[in-house]
Each structure stands twice: as structure tokens, then as C-alpha cells.
Amino acid sequence: IAEQARALRDQLNQYAYQYYVMDQPTVPDHLYDEQYAKLVAIEAAHPELITPDSPTQRVGGLIQEGFQKVVHDVPLYSLNDVFNQEEIIAFDQRVKKALGDQVTYVCELKIDGLSISLKYQEGRFVQGATRGDGTIGEDITENLKTVRSIPMTLKEPLSIEVRGECFMPKSSFVKLNTEREAAGLDVFANPRNAAAGSLRNLDTSVTAKRNLDTFLYTLADFGPLEVSDQYTALAELQKIGFHTNPERRLCQNVEEIWAYIEEFHDKRSNLPYEIDGVVIKVNDFSQQEDLGFTIKAPRWATAYKFPP
Numbered sequence: 001i002a003e004q005a006r007a008l009r010d011q012l013n014q015y016a017y018q019y020y021v022m023d024q025p026t027v028p029d030h031l032y033d034e035q036y037a038k039l040v041a042i043e044a045a046h047p048e049l050i051t052p053d054s055p056t057q058r059v060g061g062l063i064q065e066g067f068q069k070v071v072h073d074v075p076l077y078s079l080n081d082v083f084n085q086e087e088i089i090a091f092d093q094r095v096k097k098a099l100g101d102q103v104t105y106v107c108e109l110k111i112d113g114l115s116i117s118l119k120y121q122e123g124r125f126v127q128g129a130t131r132g133d134g135t136i137g138e139d140i141t142e143n144l145k146t147v148r149s150i151p152m153t154l155k156e157p158l159s160i161e162v163r164g165e166c167f168m169p170k171s172s173f174v175k176l177n178t179e180r181e182a183a184g185l186d187v188f189a190n191p192r193n194a195a196a197g198s199l200r201n202l203d204t205s206v207t208a209k210r211n212l213d214t215f216l217y218t219l220a221d222f223g224p225l226e227v228s229d230q231y232t233a234l235a236e237l238q239k240i241g242f243h244t245n246p247e248r249r250l251c252q253n254v255e256e257i258w259a260y261i262e263e264f265h266d267k268r269s270n271l272p273y274e275i276d277g278v279v280i281k282v283n284d285f286s287q288q289e290d291l292g293f294t295i296k297a298p299r300w301a302t303a304y305k306f307p308p
């Protein structure tokens with residue numbers, strides 16, 4: 001029976017990886033539901049077989065008194081913003097003045113959500129925290145366990161720390177506000193506020209019902225991973241179990257960066273999540289190290305913000 005539970009757990013977690021991380025559902029919902037019901041029945045009869053990474057634990061139910069503070073081993077820095085093409089040209093010139101002309105950039109969408117940091121030990125999710133002031137955040141581990149796209153176990157037994165964004169898809173935001181309005185409750189102003197309110201809720205069963213999602217984009221502590229650039233790091237993050245944003249693109253120069261910005265300025269209203277800009281990064285990690293940081297932000301990245 002323990003073998004049956006483990007087999008069902010692994011199968012259901014693989015379905016979830018395909019659905020939430022690879023955005024490629026492999027089984028119809030009813031088949032997932034049937035196997036899920038079998039696991040619920042086994043765990044009800046044999047609670048000692050319940051494991052932290054069982055899909056049945058995603059529904060939350062813990063009521064917390066408050067959130068502990070977490071000191072980030074690696075501070076979560078912020079980005080310098082730019083607002084037009086001239087400033088991007090200036091960014092590119094500063095970078096090339098320091099590194100020479102052989103620089104490739106990677107462009108990523110800037111998701112309008114909540115920054116989170118996730119820690120894993122030997123492949124197991126051990127702690128999740130908000131950005132806070134960049135040095136001290138709030139421990140929201142229990143809430144993050146209910147976010148389906150956050151893996152409880154990685155595909156490899158890695159001890160790493162990753163950073164990214166937790167957000168509420170537009171469709172979930174509309175559904176939630178419709179329900180709240182019908183219930184005479186205050187509505188959320190925007191998906192970012194809804195995500196923040198859902199994640200930092202002391203009742204994790206509330207978080208579990210809010211259909212939050214994630215896009216991870218930074219390896220803060222690589223552990224044993226040998227990755228030399230950002231574009232490869234994003235592929236690696238996906239391979240080991242994290243949801244990454246598929247719209248990333250390598251750009252050789254300002255023209256390609258600006259083309260990406262214009263493309264997603266036009267596509268913005270049709271994306272299933274809100275974005276407030278584009279993040280441009282020097283792709284190569286050794287070049288990032290050469291450029292380093294100012295007091296608060298990397299010299300090797302900038303955030304282009306769309307006009308309001």
C-alpha cells in the first residue's frame with residue numbers, strides 16, 4: 001500500500017509538472033482527479049503515508065499567528081529603471097565601454113507580481129520568503145506550498161536558492177473580484193495586490209484557492225549547477241522543476257532589444273498575466289561579475305518600464 005501511495009504521488013506530481021511548469025497538460029482532468037481521489041483515500045486510511053510533497057498537501061489549512069522574519073543570505077537587489085530608447089542606448093554604451101563590443105543581452109518580461117525567494121536542500125523545498133526590504137523578508141513557506149507551480153521536490157537533489165515572481169493570472173483576478181463583489185467584499189485593485197494579499201494571508205487554505213502562479217528567473221545560490229549565462233540558467237531552472245517565462249529572448253544590440261520591447265508593448269493586453277516592463281540583462285555571468293553592482297542595483301541589468 002505504501003508502494004501504491006508513492007507511485008500515485010510520483011505520477012500525480014509528474015502530471016502537475018507537465019501542467020503547471022511545462023504548460024503542456026498530458027492527461028485529461030478527470031484522469032488526474034481519479035488518481036488524486038485514490039491517493040486521498042489511501043492517505044485517509046493510512047495517514048502515516050502522507051509526505052510533504054504529496055499533492056494532497058497543496059490545499060493548505062494551516063492558520064498562522066504571524067510571519068517569521070527571514071534574513072536573505074544573498075540580498076534581493078532592485079533594478080535601475082529606464083523609460084525610453086535613448087536611456088537604453090546609454091545603458092548599452094556604458095556596458096560596452098566596460099566590456100567591449102562582444103556583449104549579448106537577454107530580454108525577459110517584467111511580471112507585475114510579488115518577488116519571492118525559494119530555498120531547497122537536497123532537492124526539497126525548505127523555505128520561501130518575500131523580498132521585504134531586500135535583506136529581511138517574511139517567511140511565507142506554508143503559503144507557497146499551496147502554489148501548484150512551485151515544486152516541493154526538484155528533479156535533482158540540489159541545494160539551491162532561486163528567485164522569481166509570484167503572480168495572479170488575469171483570469172483568476174477577474175474571477176476572484178467577481179466572487180468578492182457578489183459576497184459584498186472589497187475588490188482588489190489589481191492582480192499584484194491580489195497576489196500579495198493571497199500570499200501573505202495567515203490562512204493557507206485561502207492562498208490555496210487563489211490560483212497563484214510563478215515565473216522563476218534567478219539562480220541566487222547555484223549549488224552544484226554549472227551555468228555560465230542567464231539564458232542557459234532559465235532553461236536549467238525549467239529542467240529541474242521551475243516555471244519560467246517562455247518569452248525570453250537573446251538580443252545582440254539595442255535594435256533587437258527595442259524590437260522586443262515594441263513587440264511586447266503590443267502583445268501586453270493579450271498576455272494571460274500583467275507585465276509592467278521588460279528586463280534587459282547582460283547574458284554572460286562572467287561579464288555580469290565584471291560589471292558588478294552599484295549600492296542598490298546591478299550595473300549589468302536595467303528595467304524598461306512601459307508608459308503608464
Ligand SMILES: COc1nc2nc(N)nc(N)c2nc1C
Pocket residue numbers: 077078079108109110111165217218279298301
Ligand atoms: C537580475 O535581477 C532581477 N531580474 C529580474 N528579471 C525579471 N524577469 N523580472 C524581474 N522583476 C527581475 N528583477 C530583478 C531584481
